[in-house]
Amino acid sequence: MRILVVEDEPDLLRSIAQALREEGYAVDTATNGEDGLFSAENSDYDAVVLDVMMPKMDGWEMLARLRKTKKTPVLMLTARDQSRDRVRGLDTGADDYVVKPFDLPELFARLRALIRRSAGQTRNVIEIGDVTIDVAGRHVVRGGEAVPLTAREYALLEYLALHRGELVTRTTLYEHLFDENDSTMSNLLDVHVSNLRKKLGTEFISTRRGHGYCIE
């Protein structure tokens, strides 16, 4: 899952990005609305975390412009908890909002829900054969036994599971699983796929030669 965080306070931006990366997300950052809009328009993010008060272009305007081209789920970070601000945010096209100061677990939960909903999934648990994926708890059970997965592996599995039945191209996977900072070693997609097959069964992920991967 790849997420764009747009926030002008450097300390806050850094710590949100770090926390999200540690949760296994690929995270891109922007410190103002203009840069944020450019990034959001030119990549397919699974979600955007957007601060309202920013220099150059504020969150409202960036959201309004983004909505002209993209349906990327947007979670607004607002320092104003007055309902007219929330109403304005939701009306402009925000999918959810979190009021500062917020708890990280709440921010993560809202992001997960946002991504799940945008993939057309309403439940927190995805069952594929004897494999059960708990999206909220970020753990996987196969035949009653927990399957230990690295953050990358889990992210790959979750993405494929959320888009179950669809052919997911390698490019898409690259775009959604790795951010600009990822080193070449960590983005060896084939390695992650073969690790997942070892843990969940060879047939679990099928390969379409020259196209991509798919969970049936």
Place this chain on the structure above:
Amino acid sequence: MNDELQMANGEKDPVGSSAIRHSSFSFLNSIRWRLQIWYGLILVTVLIGFGFTAFQLDRGRVYRQVDDELQRRAGALSQLLRPPRNRGPQGPQGERPFNGSPEDQMPPDGPPRGHDFNVGPEGLREFHLPPMQARLFDETDTNSYYFVIWRRDGSELARSTNAPVDVRDPLPRPQAGEREPAQDNAAGPPENRRGPPPPQPSQMRGVFRESEIIMPPGERILVGRSIARQLADLRLTALMLTGVGAGILLLGLVGGWWLASRAIRPIEDISATAVKISSGDLSQRINIGETESELGRLASVLNSTFARLDAAFAQQQQFTSDAAHELRTPVSVMLTQTQTTLNRERSAAEYRETVESCQRAAQRMRRLIESLLELAKLDAGQQQMKQVRFDLAQTARDCVTQIEPLAATRHVKITCDLPSLECVGDSERLAQVITNLLTNAITYNRENGDVRVKGETTNGSVILRVSDTGMGISAEDLPRVFDRFYRVDSSRTSGNTGLGLAISKAIVEAHGGQIEVTSQPGIGSAFTVRLPVA
């Protein structure tokens, strides 16, 4: 069940007591009712006074009319009873001894006049009404004038047939021995002898009005008539006056109620609006119908007060919300940093980074809190500005020296043009203003830009101008740069609190001065501080 009952009682009670309060309020304390009562009292007093006077006048007129008629008739009768004057004008007058008994004098005084009189030693014996006078008394009509004449000894000499039977000689007749002095008194002073003696005041006896004349020798003439008709008329008049009075009173009360209601209505409007405002809706205004009346003026004064209150309240709310908002971001930083860091074991460098960023957030909060407190004090007028004579130019030069390191990092060159600027005030607080202006001029300047500090003294004021070659401020932002928490770029970069210019403005204004800004986007801005010389 019991609890429910108690709850119900508990809920009912305040409603009941408030209803009682309300009812006692509406009657005794209501201005409308008090006005109404006063109207009523005044109106009743006036009407009773007027009605009573009118009735008295009318009654007096009727009585006077009747009395005149009675006295005319009594006078006519007394003319008949008067003995003829056969001794010339002087004779009887001069000879009449005051101490002589009337019986002795009567014969020479009053011999019978022709056929009408028969005078004996006790006075007249017989009396016949001559036709001329008979016309004055219609004896067939019981409602017409009647007369009764008594002799000196109290026996009846004559009585008209229509005289009521209960008409008796009202005076107790003195016994023979004591008669003279009493008779003398009754007769009156001797000078009056020439005309008819004055009639006694008329008196009422039942429905009869009667007038009496006591002749000098002792005959008493009583003329009366029934005035039942006049009395009935008077009663009717009284009834009519009462009726008209009651009507006027009713009309007056209704009109008074209407007037009072009209006069009270604006007060009720004001009161209703005030109630809404006191319950928290500050946007309410009194609907002013007529602006010219006293209440209209009061209402417009109240309205402008409400408007100012509303604005002040809104400003306060905005300020509080802005302040809270400003504190949210540093708190968010600290929360996110600590939560992320504590998620797992970290290296010493990572911990250090977290602590440093928390420190930055805390510093920012400290700056913000200090600025807020300072503004609050300036708002409350608690911060007394010192009144010391000093050279503002020297203060400005000190500020420039202090800010040089910051200017150096941005490669901004500061040039000063500062002649001596004598003024009176608090140099420390004004230094704060200059430092703030310089910081802004450097922060919002371009790399290798210029900052000019120029001072001058013109008629009555000291002027200090700080101009930069920065990005400038757009025309729409310009009027708001002194607003609290207003930031041209709506960001929180470079650690400014958004309160600096607001505080500067408050300090300059506390000195009785002004602060102004002019700006050209892309070229630069200039802040001008104008202070009174002394």
